[in-house]
Amino acid sequence: MTGMPNGLRRALLHEGRSFKPHGAGRARARDSSPEAAEGRVSPVDALGAVVSEPRPLPPSPIALSASLPPKTAFLKVWRDGGAESYGIEGVCCCGIALAYRRQPRQVRPARLTLGDLIHGGDGGESPNSTLIRLITWSKEASEDLKGFLSKIRRAHGDDVYMIIEDLTGYGLPWELLWHRDKDLTVEWLGALFPIARSVGRPTAAVTRCTGEILTYVAPDMAGDRALLDRFQVTTREVSLRTLLNSLDAKGDPVSLVYVACHGEYGRVDTPYARADMRLIEGPRDSGRGISLREIHAHDLLRLEQTGGLVFLNTCHSGRERVDPDLDNTTLRSFAKVFLDAGASGFIGTMGEVGREHGYDLAKALLHTLTENPDTPVVVALRDCRRKASEPSMKVPAENDAEAAARLLPFFYAFMYTYFGNPQTTLRPREEAR
Secondary structure, three states: OOOOOHHHHHHHHOOOOOOOOOOOOOEOEOOOOOOOOOOOOOOEOOOOOEOOOOOOOOOOHHHHHHHOOOOEEEEEEEEOOOOOEEEEEEEEOOOOEEOOOOOOOOEOOOOOOHHHHOOOOOOOOOHHHHHHHHHHHHHOOOHHHHHHHHHHHHHHOOOOEEEEEEOOOOOOOHHHOEEEEOOEEEEEHHHHOOEEEOOOOOOOOOOEEEEEEEEEEOHHHHHHHHHOOOEOEEEOOOOHHHHHHHHHOOOOOEEEEEEEOEEEEOOOOOOOHHHOEEEEOOOOOOOOEEEHHHHHOOOOHHHHHHOOEEEEEOOOOOOOEEEOOOEEEEEEOHHHHHHHHOOOEEEEEOOOOEHHHHHHHHHHHHHHHHHOOOOOHHHHHHHHHHHHHHHHOOOOOOOOHHHHHHHHHHHHHHHEEEEEOOOOEEEEOEOOO
16 A cells, blocks of 8 residues: 655644644434634633633744645635634645735635535525525635636646645635636636645655445435445445444554435534534434544544545535633534544535535546546546536526536535545445446
8 A cells, every 4th residue: 555655744744843833315414503713723711702812923824835746736724813703824745835924804704605505405595596605705815825826826836736734623615716817717716726635744654545336325325235235345234323433443444434324513402512423324304323432433444454445425524613611712523533544535625515515426436536547536526527517607696496406416525525635546346347
């Protein structure tokens, strides 16, 4: 198996420098609003207000460019003082830099989290309104940021691995930053660059995911089970806990852990709503599930030993939040749990995804990765988004119901987010014929 290039490992470890700042069918989940933060962020008081902390300005990122592999860029976002403002800096492998500058207007948008806006059934706002909201946010983004992206595109084209480490917990949809430049094609960032989100830790050294498949598929998602019939699947008719127990024991290499079920994010009718992130076992109204905390309590030694891609094809599985029972400064997520355990990559969703569309994306993604085993997962996911983005290029009337139906598949595709090593590839074992 191939290892991660030393340059990328150094980049993600920040070696040698100080870096302290910080209408689409049944859906796969429920939702309510988040409150989050990452890595270590500014603490909040009992009323939820950010407690101001003095912090030094971050150094110039130019030195980091020497540690990045070719055609790779790095963008870091962190909470920057009170009033939910945030800072950004970045660098490309060639030395193109986005230097930190305090931006008074660079604050958390009140309503921009996809999981709060886009719903497969009742609730949420019109996808047309969300599209217009995203374009407005993009046009008002920092001129420094837009210039940084333009320079990278002119220097390298659009096949640049973009590593984004967002420590804010604001749910900013960077993949849906609309980038336009008079000399460049207009496109959403997640359809331009293969984007790998970082959870603020070194990525796994194993990038070539080979071996068996472990899976849990909910009874009402039988189509997802059929997607895996051509591969060597070790666990099929199991519970979520049985699946996790099998990951706790050391064993043969795992290429893919695939879970297709409903997900839940912050039920407002529970006393621990702010910390409640769960995968649902069985029908979505079964009341049975396994929480993020419970998954975190597992050892997951098999991933530590062999790596592997974890794909939670469930609603809200890519979102992050704090757990106030533990502390109010650390972002927690399914992505972080599995990557900390040793997974090479993680795919989850940033909101509620229509069941049929979740199946369609998984089918397209797995087909591409098995037919082109040297294609990195982030590239295949970028290409899925690119194909889905075509209907969004013509801005519809704000209340056009037909356009809303057309836009839901676009938003669902962009909800799928990759975390981990940008060079991860998937080579599952196929069944003998």
